[in-house]
């Protein structure tokens with residue numbers, strides 16, 4: 001069973017209650033002027049102007065169904081849990097930051113100023129709370145039901161229902177249903193998602209497949225190349241042996 | 250004891266190392282934030298782009314030369330292999346040291362070896378680099394052992410040379426190409442002029458072979474100047490021709506990809522990326538290609554050297570484009586390395602050059618130089634006169 005969150009841009013009033021709840025639930029104390037994701041700020045509500053209207057859009061880890069961060073980490077520090085959250089084990093991480101490079105949403109952040117034990121930080125969808133059967137802190141705090149927590153399939157159905165019931169309000173697309181293989185976090189909006197600052201150029205399939213299709217071929221390539229090189233060596237070697245001892249011809 | 254005279258280059262070396270040591274202090278006492286311009290938007294910078302991506306590529310001469318000499322039996326290049334192996338060995342040491350600077354937790358460098366994630370390209374690269382460094386150490390060992398007269402060990406290494414070289418070549422094919430595969434997962438972030446799934450690994454491998462050969466030529470000239478012997482044009486000019494062939498294959502692959510993806514228009518778009526792409530192509534492929542295609546230039550030391558240097562520069566530009574410039578537009582941030590980052594890179598390069606110089610002088614690296622090289626012919630070079638004699642008869 002996999003949980004997720006649905007964020008509806010049309011309902012968000014920009015009160016930042018989710019930010020405060022997130023900071024508190026995760027023991028973060030960011031200065032007030034931090035307006036983007038940071039090691040001590042795991043979600044922000046950005047305000048963007050589209051067609052002269054102010055829109056509030058949350059930014060946080062999307063908890064991808066087949067996450068890039070999980071697939072690229074050389075030491076398996078990231079894990080996609082059965083329940084949905086993508087979590088991080090700081091005891092494995094060696095700080096190569098490939099996860100940050102690979103995430104299509106630029107989500108993971110780093111403790112750059114910690115000289116000895118820096119960690120990667122990002123939203124973990126309140127894993128402990130979800131395990132205990134509670135909603136995430138941000139969803140519980142939202143007064144406008146802009147962020148709601150639930151099973152991913154229910155949220156998907158709800159999102160499509162909202163679009164169907166109100167087609168002139170909504171932009172007819174659920175962001176996160178298919179983007180980069182889909183994510184546990186879903187977005188609804190009344191504007192084009194690219195205009196709201198979400199990446200507009202993501203393929204539909206999971207990104208790790210792009211690496212996978214090459215990785216799967218490697219054993220074949222190695223065996224073929226190895227055999228070819230061996231064969232070449234043997235032929236050349238043999239010809240020279242024959243050339244060196246003419247009587248054996 | 251004689252105090253070495255302070256020449257211009259020695260003074261430069263000392264300044265570079267002094268600045269590098271200060272930056273090292275900043276890096277380890279105050280962290281990556283204080284010593285680099287990296288950020289959450291630009292998590293990889295100069296150290297990954299230059300020290301690691303270029304470092305591994307520039308060391309590719311080691312596997313191309315050993316493959317040619319030991320697998321394809323082109324013995325006429327034998328005397329170039331040791332210098333190539335030395336460059337490769339030093340290159341991989343430099344890459345590893347650079348990683349210790351770049352990793353947030355350098356003491357966990359070994360983690361991939363025990364808790365590896367088989368889906369990760371980075372894990373595969375880590376494994377290959379570890380094994381290949383070991384192979385290089387063994388391949389390089391005779392240069393150290395010979396001057397000390399350890400013939401038994403040399404003979405053992407000589408016996409396993411062919412399988413060892415084969416193993417090294419396969420490992421190199423894997424990780425040279427995989428450095429390109431690292432970027433397959435960011436179709437939305439890497440500029441389409443450089444992002445090409447699934448061709449990135451192929452391009453990385455081909456350009457590594459190309460630059461490996463170029464480096465062999467460049468270092469032959471440099472060490473020749475330092476040690477006072479003439480570059481052996483009889484071997485280097487044919488090497489230039491092989492390089493031309495690889496260059497042509499690389500250029501055709503690139504053209505074919507651009508063509509089929511209809512991104513040719515992007516090249517003429519007049520953006521910053523398109524200019525850098527054009528510069529990379531002109532400097533790394535077009536001009537050296539034309540130079541090498543003219544026998545008059547290729548057969549002449551200065552012409553060959555110029556072409557090889559251009560290939561190296563074009564290669565460095567390509568790797569920097571993939572790792573830094575090509576990723577900049579989406580990150581929304583202009584990254585330029587901090588002086589501390591640059592000085593650490595310069596220090597590593599300087600120390601690498603010093604070690605190369607010392608090894609060339611005191612170890613059996615160059616046949617016409619060093620204490621013992623011609624004295625203990627390994628089996629492979631013992632075969633040279635025989636084989637050549639057989640060819641002639």
Ligand code: SF4
Nearest residue numbers: 061062064067069103
């Ligand atoms: S949004 Fe980024 S950090 Fe979050 S799960 Fe997806 S790839 Fe990982």
Ligand code: SF4
Nearest residue numbers: 073093094096097099
């Ligand atoms: S920084 Fe840590 S979590 Fe991220 S890929 Fe590297 S080892 Fe994995």
